Amino acid sequence: TTPIYDEWVRNNYELQVWQAYxxxxxxxxxxxxxxxxxxxxxxxxxxxRFVQKKINYLTTVIAQANATVTDLQIQLGTYWTLTVAQSTAQTNAQTTAELTTQLMLDRMGQTTAQTTDQTVQNPNLTTATNRDRLEKSILRYIQHCTQHVKRIAENRIQLAKAQMEEFKALEDFQQIASPLQWNIHSMLKPKMKLWLTKSKNLQIATKRVEYDLPPKFIGNTQLAFKIDESIISQEEAQNLYDQMRQVTKDxxxxxxxxxxxxxxxxxxxxx
Structure with missing residues (x-):
């Protein structure tokens, strides 16, 4: 059920974003x-209509995941009930045999120092408790592993709100700006867009260096050619391969x- 819970959590975060939109x-x-x-x-x-269609799709997918999880819970509950019932029956049979043996020994005048205590648990209660415990453990694990998804969803909503405020400020400026001010705005707009692009490129390049993830036009370049090991010894060939890797790394x-x-x-x- 873990992949289903994972999809369910991710789709719920996505649904919150589109509902905010x-x-x-x-x-x-x-x-x-x-x-x-x-x-x-x-x-x-x-x-x-587009956003509502997206919301309807996510709602349907979430409902299907809920139905699948419910069905799996029923199957798991049935399995555990049968397992607990069989275990309880075996325990009862063993206890009955021990009590019968002890009674026969007592009648024959023999004593035993061992006593058997039996605590009978309700199989349905045990099954429900184990199932709920397992479900909570899976959900905690999924929520921990999808924290970045939650942050991304929250950032998308905050970004949309910031863009709305920026757009409304632009509309207000357009109403009160003089022709000269609007011309200056038109001149600065492409430069600001270019500056944002270059700033983003620099941040990405810095992170690529930090995590050793070169872009494709660098990472796909690799020095590698085949060496005829029937002529060159294995040790010398390995040395040449190591030099190739070093050249690629450099x-x-x-x-x-x-x-x-x-x-x-x-x-x-x-x-």
């Missing part, structure tokens, strides 16, 4: 940039260093 569009007459990029329009009716290091320097320089020139 719908609320924002209906109450504030502003649609998130993510919605506009999907529909290519700012029409209220089109965007509302190339990636130099290439990433130059790549980060270029991104940094582009960012500095626009700052």
């Amino acid at each position: 719908l609320k924002m569009g209906n109450e504030n007459r502003h649609w998130a940039k993510e919605v506009v990029q999907r529909t290519k329009r700012r029409d209220d009716l089109i965007n509302s 190339y990636r290091l130099c290439a990433m260093t130059l790549y980060v320097q270029t991104c940094t320089r582009e960012y500095e020139l626009l700052t």
